[in-house]
Amino acid sequence: MEAEDTYENIEDLSSQRTREALKPERRDQQWTNMRRKQSPRIIYTLVAISIVLSVLALGTAVIRITKMASEFNSALNGFQIELSWWKYNVSENFEKKHNSVIALQAEISLLKEISENFVKNRNSVIALQTEISLLKENLPSCSKQWIQFKQNCYLFSPNKETWEKANASCASRKAHLMVVNNAAEEEFLRKAIHYNFHWIGLTYTHGSMQRWVDGTDYSLSNTRMLGIGNCNWFYSDCCTAITSQGQKICSCFLQYHSICEKPAE
Secondary structure: OHHHHHHHHHHHHHHEEEEEEEEHHHHHHHHHHHHHHHHHHHHHHHHHHHHHHHHHHHHHHHHHHHHHHHHHHHHHHHHHHHHHHHHHHHHHHHHHHHHHHHHHHHHHHHHHHHHHHHHHHHHHHHHHHHHHHHHHHOOOOOOOOOOOOEEEEEEHHHHEEEEHHHHHHHHHHOEEOOOOHHHHHHHHHHHHHOOOEEEEEEEEEEEOEEEEEOOOOOOOOOOOOOOOOOOOOOOOEEEEEEEEEEEEEEOOOOOOOEEEEEOOO
């Protein structure tokens, strides 16, 4: 019985405690006490977590900053190398361009000088051409069909006539039969007449020396021309005909071509 009473009393006590525990005020008080006990632990834990997170964040930041600094230094070194390369190229190119400009200026100066000299020379040439034209206008010349040699004009007649008629024909043209005064004129004559005989102004009279139609004494003329042949006694006078191969003394009544001569006008 006593045991049963004791068990009943325990049950009653447990029930009573349970009821008391179930009371709202009691329950709130218990939660408050539990919070008070747990708050410092939670705070310390949160603080510790915050510190750890801060340290981690700081370490990450330091690592990133170090990496960024390294990258910046590398970029800076690369920039400095590139800048040095650009400075070298710019300096070298500037020097080359400067030398090219100097050479170009020298060429331009030379071209200017050449141009000025060209203008001067051209003006000189123009002036000289003008003078030559004036001289040509003032120089003696020959009319049509006459051939000029130095200061004289020569006409090679295609007609065959006696010496007297040939000389008269030349006189009608204000000329006379050719008088050979020097070796150069003789060379010109031989090249011009070829193989046909032509009367020239050289005559021979019996008992006298050969004489040119203009009055020049044959012995005084500077020429190698010598008459070949004899003047026939049946003729009072003999005349001279010439070809490129030589000349001959013959009767003045023979008919040959003739050469007229007169000064250039």
